[in-house]
Amino acid sequence: MIRPEVDLGVTLGRIAMKNPIATASGCSGYGEELGRFYDLSVLGAVVTKSITLRPREGHPPPRLVETRAGLLNAIGLANVGLEAFLTEKLPALATCGTPVIVNVAGSTRDEYVAVAAALDAAPAVAGIELNVSCPNVKEGGIEFGVEPGPLASLVGAVRAKVTRATLIVKLSPNVTDIAVTARAAVDAGADALSLINTLRGLAVDPWTGRPALTNVTGGLSGPAIKPVALYMVRRAYEQVAGPAGVPILGLGGIQFPEDVIEFIRAGATAVSVGTANFVDPETGPRLVAGLRDGLARLGCGCVGELVGRIEK
Amino acid sequence: MAVESANAQDPAAPPRRLDLALLERRPAGRDYVRLVLDAPPDWHSLPGQFINVLCESDPAAARASEGRTLDDADPADWPCTTGLELGRRWPFVRRPLSISRVLTGGGRVRLELLVRTVGAGTRFLATRPVGATVDVVGPLGNWFTPPADDRLCVLVGGGCGLAPLFGLAEYLTGLGKRCLCLLGAKSAGELPVRFREPPPRTGNNVEKGSLVVEFAELGIETIIATDDGSAGFHGTVGAALDPCYRSYLKDVPVAFYVCGPKPMMRGLSHVAEAQDMPCQVSLEGFMGCGIGVCLSCAVPHRTDQRGTVAGQEDWTYLLTCRDGPVVDGRRILWE
Numbered sequence: 269m270i271r272p273e274v275d276l277g278v279t280l281g282r283i284a285m286k287n288p289i290a291t292a293s294g295c296s297g298y299g300e301e302l303g304r305f306y307d308l309s310v311l312g313a314v315v316t317k318s319i320t321l322r323p324r325e326g327h328p329p330p331r332l333v334e335t336r337a338g339l340l341n342a343i344g345l346a347n348v349g350l351e352a353f354l355t356e357k358l359p360a361l362a363t364c365g366t367p368v369i370v371n372v373a374g375s376t377r378d379e380y381v382a383v384a385a386a387l388d389a390a391p392a393v394a395g396i397e398l399n400v401s402c403p404n405v406k407e408g409g410i411e412f413g414v415e416p417g418p419l420a421s422l423v424g425a426v427r428a429k430v431t432r433a434t435l436i437v438k439l440s441p442n443v444t445d446i447a448v449t450a451r452a453a454v455d456a457g458a459d460a461l462s463l464i465n466t467l468r469g470l471a472v473d474p475w476t477g478r479p480a481l482t483n484v485t486g487g488l489s490g491p492a493i494k495p496v497a498l499y500m501v502r503r504a505y506e507q508v509a510g511p512a513g514v515p516i517l518g519l520g521g522i523q524f525p526e527d528v529i530e531f532i533r534a535g536a537t538a539v540s541v542g543t544a545n546f547v548d549p550e551t552g553p554r555l556v557a558g559l560r561d562g563l564a565r566l567g568c569g570c571v572g573e574l575v576g577r578i579e580k
Numbered sequence: 581m582a583v584e585s586a587n588a589q590d591p592a593a594p595p596r597r598l599d600l601a602l603l604e605r606r607p608a609g610r611d612y613v614r615l616v617l618d619a620p621p622d623w624h625s626l627p628g629q630f631i632n633v634l635c636e637s638d639p640a641a642a643r644a645s646e647g648r649t650l651d652d653a654d655p656a657d658w659p660c661t662t663g664l665e666l667g668r669r670w671p672f673v674r675r676p677l678s679i680s681r682v683l684t685g686g687g688r689v690r691l692e693l694l695v696r697t698v699g700a701g702t703r704f705l706a707t708r709p710v711g712a713t714v715d716v717v718g719p720l721g722n723w724f725t726p727p728a729d730d731r732l733c734v735l736v737g738g739g740c741g742l743a744p745l746f747g748l749a750e751y752l753t754g755l756g757k758r759c760l761c762l763l764g765a766k767s768a769g770e771l772p773v774r775f776r777e778p779p780p781r782t783g784n785n786v787e788k789g790s791l792v793v794e795f796a797e798l799g800i801e802t803i804i805a806t807d808d809g810s811a812g813f814h815g816t817v818g819a820a821l822d823p824c825y826r827s828y829l830k831d832v833p834v835a836f837y838v839c840g841p842k843p844m845m846r847g848l849s850h851v852a853e854a855q856d857m858p859c860q861v862s863l864e865g866f867m868g869c870g871i872g873v874c875l876s877c878a879v880p881h882r883t884d885q886r887g888t889v890a891g892q893e894d895w896t897y898l899l900t901c902r903d904g905p906v907v908d909g910r911r912i913l914w915e
Binding site for chain 2: 295301337338346549
């Protein structure tokens, strides 16, 4: 039996991805580390570590603790800062052979806008992913992404300055209804949505009483969160993104090609893979090959045939 | 935030993910096991580097579930969806293990590891049968550098910190460097080395001898220190330095190479700073990825030149897996 040739190409806003597999922010540095294991050009896209206006050292260790089927992290957005990113990291990324999506974080709306505007002016940046799971220091530390009002205000302010790159809003799962924040982001002008970011978690040593992380709370990632991520992708797709024609970049615990297919069926056009890269640095190319085989097995000629397809 | 690495060049091979066969397994001291892995013929690593090892329960179980659907599920597998959910059990992340020695000979390359079986991951690894496949990523990290002059190399190790010292001793003597070893443990039975004969107790004195086979074979003398005094000097390695400085190390230029518990590395680093001697330590710690992307293995270190007024120092985090594990102990902010 001759298998149909599978076209893995997808479009995320204005970004043409040769396949749906991207790395996730915070899990692939600025590209050079995974580039030691394979040619990054095999990926659909690279998503960088969160960049903030000024460099950040991050939280004091311990910053990471292992859980059953996952990791709890409180790295603290350690990054080289906008200026060093543009001069030291972006030049190498520009030649890696795959679209570069830069994740942006901030503590005030003005910081987000400043970083996004500078990145939009850099031709090597194909996409800007807004990390809205950051505390808004001007509003007592509540995360930008948990209330639709502040979220829309933030996305709108950034949208006004981002006219070339694809604007992706990375939604927080620590909300009552992801459809509400998805709607706010799309109405404010997001070209695409990525979800989910980490789930807020805690770990305490039962005998000493001390939290495992210096920051006390952290973000849970890895296979443990996959069912939650899938549910939220589905909800955002059915309620908002599907009808609006806005693509979803799905993430949360992806490790195997089967996971990628599940996310596509839930409504994702492309996926980001994070934590799995810690366990297997070759995850990227492994998933590209596995997805191609999986779609061929399903008789799909392209990814689009499967997006959102959950059988009744 | 760029950190100066200990190494100007990069002679070690780039890291790869590999499936290596377990060739040998034998106990070594209480709580330790020595493992030998088959490596590809083009493996090249230097003393100080490590591998990141996947300690999963049963790789075959995950692969057996590939391609199966819910319709194929057997009642014995229910309520697991496709088997992938449970095929890969915790521990989730890899375990970083120092490469103790790289053994060459007969056209084969083998990696020797000295593993302290402290937790679920290492204990699982210690039960793998000879012939089993072990999934590793490596070589990772940087390596020890020999002194530029002919000063005495003092290799200090405690517990499983001893692991990289075997390969380092071989490497340094191969370069014609003079070495002395200082080994510590809680008690005699916990030293993961072979003795020609039981080492004598020396109370408050330190005595160097050729009783430790692995080092004696290289012509290197050893001083033993045990917390309980059951062998060699009665006390910690740090405490043993005092009599050493009154005898073997008096007015002798040295370069320290230290691997062991944090208090040992901190203590030796302070001594080295006071004596104005170089001190390379091999940091140990929990790692999320081992390849420099998760940023979990951060260790604070001074970025200024030595001699800056205390309290006005600049510091930054270095990553154990990328900027180490071998670092200048005198610049680490130990507390």
